[in-house]
Amino acid sequence: MGTDVCLHELFIASARRSPQALAVVEPGQGSISYGELDALSDRLRDRLAELGVGRGDRVGIFLRKSIDSVATLLAALKVGAAYVPVDPGAPAARGAYILHNCAVKVAVVETALAGKLAAALANLGAAPTLLAVDGLLDGGAGLLAALDDADQRASAAAVDSVASAPDELAYILYTSGSTGQPKGVMLSHENAVSFVDWCSETFSPTAADRFSSHAPFHFDLSILDIHACLKHGATLVLIGEDIGKDAPRLAQLIADERISIWYSAPSILALLAQFGGLAKHDYSALRQVLFAGEVFAVKHLRALCEFWPTPRYFNLYGPTETNVCTWHEIPLPVPPERNTPYPIGQVCSHLRARVVDESGAAVAAGSEGELCIAGPGVMRGYWALPEQTAKGFFKDPDGSAWYRTGDIVTEADDACYTYRGRRDRMVKRRGYRVELGEIEAGLYRHAKVKEAAVLAFADELAGVSITAFLSSDDAKRPSLIEIKRFCAENLPLYMIPDKFNWLDSLPKTSTDKVDYQRLKELR
């Protein structure tokens, strides 16, 4: 595989090949060609260099998904930096923590959010340069205006795009951390390019394809959307967060935009099957439906396949640390009596897999064990967390590093893996990784919360439902509305518990730890 090529060179090659081709579409707002996107990201590259960003630095992206944010991540890569996409919808304090944690030199920020973010950064004693972009101007116009404005004050000299080495960082994606703070997964150019090359081999995209971009950019599904699309000179259709959760509008958009390769978490596909009114539209362009991030309940998958009988369906599996590492094509039709979820499938061709017990020894064929992954797709480590990085891996005598996914699987005779559960307290909700400990840490910030314990339960519609068990010393407990609002201000929306259960005190084990087993019975 051509892993000596760096990630942005895949895009640059497409831009040279077909500058007129449509690169990115913001439905109803505007679009940009490969040539224009190349030029726009070159200009921002030069501006970033002028602001002192160079090889090995980080650039934060605090923008709504847009042509501007695609141009920004390309510009960061071209200047030799890693891009760090941050959820602009999450509380500003969380964004500021991330940008401060990985010491971004510059963050490109939506103007409307810049004040709050700057204040939250100042609270942490951080002051990266903020480049404000007007988020109300669509189709790349906001970034263009910001660059014109900056040029009027001081011009930025043109610099060359950096040919990054395979082990240099391309991006850092922050995921939920069990200690209450998100942790940064460091992915290199080799990690990204080996994955994108695997996508080429497996899905054979062409320049005629129209890829959905449903996942937010801080979510690892976006790597396939953006970079596999741009490598093949195809068109990326950006789907904003509002419409992305709204099944009837989304159903219309997929048809109108003639999306041919769809990729998302299963939860939105389940909503589309139930509430999207899919029978009303024409989906003849759709040729592949990819999903990842959580288990797809078979009854919703079956309903979806009945509405959309022609595309091929792929269940992709993998943590952010490896991106997709196993895959399974769903054989159609889904039998009417089937309830068992589909396997996560075989290991991707650029990776190796092994199932081990707690001591790290390979388990007998067919037995349960933890799935471990080695190969060029596996992350470099967690940003500034050497201990957690060390715990995440074990080394073979031959020196190869195996990433421990924390997922318990079994391997069938045909080298096909089936997911059985988690080793720890992490759950997947709407495709997001959620460490229950991070929710607990968030709840503890409420002045009236004395104890907090959070559990996840299987839920047919939502995949998992999250229950918080709380106690308080205060006679007047916060109302449900108050506690939900507090959560909305302190946690990303997908982490807000579904149920809150107040107890006089939480049950304890003999060692005075919260007794989660007894809490399970109190559900």
Next chain:
Amino acid sequence: MPDALMQKIKNFIMDEFLPGEDPDELIETTPLISGGILDSIATLKLVMFVEEQFSVNFAPHEVDKENLDDLVSIVRLIRAKNPSAA
């Protein structure tokens, strides 16, 4: 809360999404979506309830925070579509 229409919607939200909550806590201007009470699935359920109960249809673009974030906004939208809704 004198309005019968608003009371019906309030009762639905209380029963479905705020079981056990003191009804006095949910006032006309309590933020429902931005306040973490309605997530995307809950919002769809609310819309289905309202459409059926009050014989109105929401256009897909109306199902958002601007129109549905509190009881006042929801009632305003229903009344605009069906002045005789009750």
